[in-house]
Amino acid sequence: MPYDVPFVPTPEVVVRRMLQLANVRRDEVVYDLGCGDGRVVIIAAREFGAQSACIEIRKDLYEQTLRRVKDLGLEDRVKVIYGNFFEEDLSDADVVFMYLLTSVNERIRPKLERELRPGTRVVSHDFEMPGWKPLIVEDLYEEWRSHKIYLYKIPGMEVPIPTEGIKNADTLLHDENLISIAKLIDGNRSIEDIALKTGLTNRQVRNMINELIKTGLVKELRLIK
Incomplete structure (x- = not known):
């Protein structure tokens, strides 16, 4: 089946900075929408003490992340979900991580507005959320290119x-x-x-x-x- 977003891993230095900007704290719940190889949720769990959940629609990437989580002994802190993030309940999230496309961000925006509680932070790599005003926009230079980080917070x-x-x-x-x-x-x-x-x-x-x-x-x- 076709996928809306290609798998392009976020460099780990960018992942850490995104989690820092979102002020992730111990036992908060971090969701990664389209988790690829699981690096976001693994870093969130190991270095920030978060409870993490990642949703991946590609079977190969889901299985790869599941194996890595088991190898690292993180099953109690990381939940790997095989499915479509448009169809999963996101209401338990304290922080939502996204590296999608602006067009996909726009499509998922009503779901986030409907399901996420006030105060939930949404952090997006490279692509803004149309119609939302970011709290922070930061440029981060890593090796051969610049990365842009957008931090939002659900109002109310x-x-x-x-x-x-x-x-x-x-x-x-x-x-x-x-x-x-x-x-x-x-x-x-x-x-x-x-x-x-x-x-x-x-x-x-x-x-x-x-x-x-x-x-x-x-x-x-x-x-x-």
Whole structure:
């Protein structure tokens, strides 16, 4: 079958810089759309401590990446998916890595806007995302040519809405981390605001808020786009 994008590997120095610009942190989830030989997810897992998932439609490249992941003992940190990234659920991603084409970026943009949570970073090698304004555009010179890196962030907010019981978090909760998060929830601060204030990742804050929802101290996590 024909493929929309040829396999051209991103040099490892460019991969590392892209992951740095996206500020990938331990246990965040990195998705690579069209992962080729798996170098992005492998570097993300080994050097940044990320949980990674890569989607590859070519059977030979999928099998090659699967073998490499097993050889490196990274099965617990890297998930290799054989399939079409247009058909896979991307909603769990904290960071999405792409080295596609501008035309393919344009086609996948509605899916990313629909599925990715606010604050999710999207980093693209060489090809911009039409209609999006990048946070960073960086030129990186490597051996024989220049590479361009585009960093985007999904707009909007996830705002935890407290119940009246949140005022009694000190007496109702026994986990100091949950108590510290509960004290920051006022119906206005977003997950990203709380993450910045505490030094946690959005994912860590979201997980704690889900625990607070179970206790009844938080009513819901409201999505504002």
